C-alpha cells in the first residue's frame with residue numbers, strides 16, 4: 001500500500017516547503033486542482049524538477065479532451081493524471097491511449113459518480129491504472145465519506161489499482177487500511193498538522209507500509 005500527499009491550498013513555494021518536510025514518507029505527491037488552477041502546469045513542472053525521485057500526480061480532473069490534456073500534463077512532468085469517472089467513455093479511453101504513448105498513468109476519480117459499482121466495473125475494463133473513490137471538499141462539509149464506496153469498488157475492480165481520497169486523518173487511517181486500497185491519498189490530514197507534518201506523515205507511512 002502506498003501513500004500520496006495531496007497539496008491543494010498552497011502556491012509552488014509552499015508546496016516545495018511541505019514536500020521538503022515529508023518527502024521521506026510519501027510515495028506520490030499530488031499537485032491539487034486548486035494549485036493547477038492558480039499556478040498552471042508550471043507547478044507540476046517545478047515540483048518534478050525539484051523532486052525527481054517522487055512520482056507527481058497532476059489532479060486535473062479531466063472531463064473532456066482526455067488525450068490532449070494528458071499529453072500536456074505528461075509533457076510538464078506528471079507521472080499520473082486524473083480523469084473524472086463521470087466523463088464520457090471516449091474521454092477516458094483517449095486519456096489512457098495518450099498516457100500509454102507518454103509512459104504515464106491514468107487515475108480515474110469517481111467523485112460524484114452515482115452508480116459507483118456499475119461505473120467502476122465499466123471503467124475497470126478501460127485499462128486505467130487507478131480507480132479512486134473520493135469524497136471532495138463539498139461532500140466532506142456535508143459529512144459524506146468515501147469509505148463505503150471503497151468497499152463497493154473493491155468488490156468489482158480486478159484490473160486497476162484502487163485508491164481512496166477525502167478527509168482521511170491519522171485517526172481514520174486504520175479503518176481505511178483495513179479495507180485494503182492500493183493507495184491512500186491524504187491532504188489536510190498532513191498539511192494542516194501545524195508543527196508536526198513530518199511526524200504525522202511518518203506515522204501514516206508506517207501504517208500503510210505494514211498493510
Ligand SMILES: O=C([C@H](O)CO)[C@H](O)[C@H](O)COP(=O)(O)O
Nearest residue numbers: 006033136166167168186187188
Ligand atoms: O482532490 C481533492 C479535492 O477535490 C480538492 O481539489 C483533494 O486533494 C483530496 O480531497 C484530498 O485532500 P483532503 O480531503 O484534504 O485529504
